[in-house]
Structures are given as C-alpha cells and as structure tokens.
Amino acid sequence: MPAQTLPLFDPLMGRSPVVPRHVLVVDDSKAQRKILSMLLLRWGYRVTEAGSGEEALALCQETSFDIILSDWMMPGMTGVEFCRSFRGLPREGYGYFILLTSKSEKTEVADGLDGGADDFLTKPVSADELRARLRAGERILRMQCELVKKNQLVVSTLGELQKVYDSLDRDLIEARKLQQTLVRERHRDFGRATASILLRPSGHVGGDLVGFFEISPTRIALYSVDVSGHGVASAMMTARLAGLLSGASPDQNIALTGGKHGLHDAWPPEMVAARFNRMMLEDMQVEQYFTMAYAEVDVETGRVWLVQAGHPHPVVLRAAGGVEFIGQGGFPIGLIPGARFDRVETWLGPGDRLFLVSDGVTECPDPDGVELGPEGLANFLTASARMESQALLEALVWTLSAHAGGSDFPDDVSGVLFHYRG
Template sequence: MMHDRPIQPAGPAGARPALQRILIVDDSRLQRRILISALKNTGYIVEEADSAEAALEACARRMPDMILSDWMMPGMTGVDLCRAVRGIQAERYVYFIILTSKSEKGELASALQQGADDFLTKPISSDELRGRIAAGERILRMERELTEKNRLVTQTLTEMQALNAVLDRDLLEARKLQMSLVPRGTLRMGPAAVSFLLQPSGHVGGDLVGRYGTGTDRIGVFALDVSGHGIASALITARLSAWLSGDRPDQNAALMWQDDRIVLRPPDQIAARLNRMFMAEIETEHYFTIVLAQIELATGAVELCLAGHPPPIVQRVGGATELVGTGGMPVGLMAEAEYEVLKLRLRPGDRLMLYSDGLSECPLPEGGMLEEEGVQHLMRRHADICGAGLFEALKWELSALTDDRDLPDDVSGALLEYGVEPPGQGM
C-alpha cells in the first residue's frame, strides 16, 4: 500500500528546493500516521508505503529526495531497501534514514556501512525527527549545488571542446596558408640556389622566410621573427609578407625606381622603411627582428643588414664556418632607428645561412642552449649536404637533442648557395 500526501506547496514558484519529497516506509499504519503528523506544515510532499517492496515500486515511478524507513519489516528489511535504492542509477542522491528500536552500536554501524545516512531510535521525538531531516536537507542542498556546478562544468567543457575543434580546424587552415607564404623546394637563379625552412612550434608561428625582388642580376633573401607566439604573431607575418611581395615599388618595400627601372633597395634602407611602415600602420606591442641579404649573381658580392636577428653563418668550400655581424636594432621599437650594411663575398661553393633564434636557442639535454657555435658545428657536420637536405638534417639533429619533444620556439631558415649549376630551369 502506498499513499501520496502533499502536506503543503513546496517552495516558491519556479524553484525546486533540495528536499521536496519524503517517502515514509513502515509496515505499521499507526507509525506512519505518527510520522506524517510530525511532518505536518513542514512544506514537504510526503508519500507512504507499507513495505519495502511497495517503496521500490514508488521509487521506480518517481525517486523521492529522502526515505524514512523502519528497519524490521516482513519481507525486505529497511537495510535491504537501502541497499536496493543505492543500486538504482538515480540522477540525484537520496538521503536515507533508518528508524529502529535497535541500540547495539555494531548493528547501527553495519546499517551505515550499507548505505544509510542516519538513524532514529524509536520512540521518535518530533523535534529530533525534524532536526535530523533538516540536517539531511543541508547535505542534500550541498549535493544538489555540487551536482549543478558539475553539470555546468561538464556543459562548459563540452562547449569548449566543440569550440576547440572548430579552432583547431581553423588553425590547421591557417598553418597551411602560412606555409604557402614560403617558397617550396629549392629556387635557382643563375649560379645561386635558395632553400627555405619554416617549422612553427604551434599551429602557426611568428617566423617567416622568403625572397624578394624580380630582377635577373640580384636576388634578395630575408628571414624574420615576430616577437611572441601564436595567432597574433602569425597575422603580423602575413602583413609583413605582403610588404615584401609584388613587383612594383608601391607594392613592395624592397623595391625602388632607378633610371626608369625597378631595382632592389639597399638592405639597410629596406629595414628602415619597414620600421617606419610598421610603426605607422600596425598598432601592436609586438616588434620583429629581420636579416636581409642581397647577392650580386655575377660576382657573389653580398650585402647584409641585421636588425636584431641572429648573425648569419657563412660556410666556405672546405666546410669552415664564420658568423657575420652582430646586433642591430629590431624593427618596430624606435621610429628613427638606423641600420647598417655589412658586406662579404661568396666564392663558388660557399653558402650563407640565415636562421631564427629558435634554432640557436634549442635546449640541450644537459642544460643550456645550442647557441650559434652549436649551429655552426651542425653545419660543419653536414657540410656535404646541399639545399633543402641540409635543413632536413638539421631537423633530425634537433629532434635527437630534444628527444622528439616539441620545440619551444619556431625554427626557420634560408640557405643561399653560390656557384650551384642550374638544372636548366630558372626561378
């Protein structure tokens, strides 16, 4: 037998309190009446069942918030009922109070171990009953609040995972677009060949390498590194790439008119112009370093400008290496920054490598960084490898040094080789 007795409306409209429905289980009708009377005007909806089996049927229809159950009943006991309720996969926790005339601590402890939350000793005091129910309600309220917070966290995590999936797809596309800014393969022009490396530490990065100019007597190569990492730096590299592209002076900061023909600006003038454009047109706290190199194809004469970038490395025919230049002011820090030109000459078989600090600052297993001397050592070790093959060898070396872990910074480079026989195809 089971009855549903609404005592009075529970809580304000639109809000569900932590404790709303109580199920009283006792084979004694008189005991049920006593308990129901004690809960009169408390604001709870009270159900009653005359057996554990009837109580389980009530739970199957609608799970109560709290159960008050006599221990000793024909058939299933109150402890059996508690164990059965705990086995039901309910969305909300059910607070379970055992009503008993037992007083042995061992039996009471056993009831608690099997899932009961509290117990009341018969005869039951109305004040103690309401006090125990109030204590249970506080616990249920905390459980409900925690459940709701967990639900919100789970919902938020699900939404974030969906957003991250979209962001990952967008970043993969952005990576493809950024990689498309770097020439593929080895570019050749007369006796010169240029190969490029770009390996962002994340989906996208702040490094960029490339060439500029469309003439037939000189070729320009650059490597730059925008401060910071991630999307903001990558967006700036895209803007800078546009400033060094195109075949007209109004499109390309590296070009100018001279005697009715378009020629390359000297590298120090390019750096100064980029500095003025960057500070005037881009509102950001970022800045960038860059190295610009121009080679005269007929003679191998090279003009360099360093703007805060690591010093390039010249490797001579026999494998010996040397650093070229130091320092220089990064671009985007001072409006009137001045830049210098460094000059050198490449003989047939020599090569010049521009690289970012992601290479020289690669962490070593024993501590410290690779440094410029370490980069030179790797170049000497692979002096017989040409073109893009050298960069592949360097990537293998970095993987070995870092035990295949992701590098902390973007790695980029441009390799200018002089005296290379063209394969019958210009750039």
C-alpha cells in the same frame, strides 16, 4: 500503500509551494508507519509506506523518492541491507536516507554509515528531532539540486565553448594554409646560385617569415624575419611583411627603388632595416616588433651585404667545411625610434653557403631544457656539409626533433639557405 499528502500553505506567500518532497516510510510495524506518516503529512510531505525492505526496494525501482525513513531491524532484509541496495540503484537525483534504530553503539552506527545512511534517529522518535533531521536532509537535497543545475550549465557552456573552439580551430587550419602560400617558392635555381627555404610553424600559425627575391639578374635579396609573439596577431604581421618583401609586386617592395630604363635597384640592407623601423613606429604604431636578417648577394662577385636586426647571427658554411657566424647583433625593428643599423660585408667563394636562420633553431631545447645553441648548429652544419641544400634542411628538422626528444617544437623553425656556385 499509495502516496498521501496534505496541503501545506506558505504563510508568507499565501499559496501552496512547489511539489512537496516525497518520503518513503519503511517499517514492519504498521503502527509505527502510521505515526510517522501522520507527522509527515501534517508537515506537507508526500508519503508512501512499505512494510519490508524487499517491498521498499521494489518501490524504489519504480519511484524516485527524495527522503527515506527506514527501520534498522526488520524481518528479512534489514534497513542497512536495504540502504546498500538502494544506493546501488540507477537514479538521477540524490536520495537522503535516515535509519531509525534503538542501536547506540559506535561500531553499529559506523556500520550504518558504511552502508550508505546519511543520518540516524533513535527510537522512540521525537517529532521535533525528526523535523530537524528532515530539514537538514532538505538542505542537502537543495544543495545537490543546485549543483546539478550548475553542472548542467557548465556542461552546456563547455559545449558552446567546444563549438567556438572547433570553429576557431578550422579557421586557424585554413589560416595556416594561407600563411604557407606567403612563401610561394621553397627552392629556386638562379644559375650561379640556389636558394632553399625551411618554414615549420610551431602551432597553427606562426610569426616567422623567410624568402628571397631578385633585385636584378645579378643581385639576390634574402631575408629571415621573426615577429614577436605567436598566434593570429603575429601571423597577420608576417602577412603584411610578406607583401612588403614580395618579388612578385616590386612596386610595393620596401627594399626596392626605381632604377634606370624601368629596371629596379635596391636600398642598402641598413636602409631597408631603417625604413622598416620607421614604418613600425610611425605608420603602423602596434605593440609588436620583429627581428630580421636581410642580405643582398652579388652572384657575379660573391659579395654579401647584410644587416642583422636583433636576429640570430647569419652563418657561412664554407666549401671546405668551416663555419663562420657573422653580424653585430643590432636592435630589433620597431622598438627604438631612430635606431641605427650597421651593414656587414663578407664574401662567398664557389661552393660556400649563407644561412639566415631563426632563433627557433638555436634555441630549440632538449627534454632537460638545454638549447641546441650556435655550437650545436655549427656541429650539424659541419657534419652535413656535403649534403645538397634541400636535403640539409630536411636533416636539420630531423636533428632538431631528435634533440627535442620527439616533442613538438616550442617555437617556429625557419631559415633560408643560399648556395653560391660562383
């Protein structure tokens, strides 16, 4: 039969509430349906009646009822069978299902719950108990409605966050491209020597910077820098440092000084580190710091002056295959005011190579967390001593990937490899 309703007024507000709940009453007894329907209409519910489970199921396929009161024992489809079929129907909201029964055995009640029923009422139905059960059902429906709204809000928020993430991801991809341009040359032949660069950020953008520049036709500067942290802030710092170590803009290069006849000279490596330290603490005043290995090589004599500021030890790969780690460690740059940085001196012979490398190489872990370490790097360099510099750096990346079990590197991997021909 069509849905019926009586107006329900809120005594506090003096007006009708929002659309009342729609209840489907299912019973093969017309008298029972009328009794229940009158109670429900008096309480302000919209009511639709059905005389069988089959009829009720057909109505549920067309209408989304909020609450269903169904007799258990009916000819044809029973209340439990109807409940199972009802639960299988596609619908947006939840339907609260109450079975009316004279059954009281626990096993039978369990069968009803397994069939999808939410509650039970024992016949003959008490009006007070029915109203209490309906209020309990309405609380469940209100909570379900609130959950749906909150889920919709969460989905909407996640959609907005995804848009922000996609935009940020695109920006970071472009930032990585720009950061790669900070290293303009990956390999240069100076005649008496070559310099080759390895730079693999662990994420979109990284905090490592490596490079080289000419001080004069006979002196080459090499540097390897690792800014603390990861992400955009570290990348911005590397961009600033790249400008201060640029061979293309010697007037802005913090390592260079004015020389005679318009030529440039350079500060000793320990002074370069000290100038950076003062700039970080007095001028920039940021929370970041960085480690650095900076070397100056005389390609006529093979003399090397270098400073190690908290960076991994520079490595010398001798032409005969021996490996030497040099340097004294030192303080990172930007942590201690007035920190002293000591110069280390060594010599390269024909065929020797100097490798300034980041901790992303020596601290690269395997799946069990065991780092490659200086010994692992030394073993690799010894085994790869006959390779050309660019091929050696590519082989190092493959070796690190194999050591890491094929997973992404947890830290930036970088280095500059200087091959002295003599």
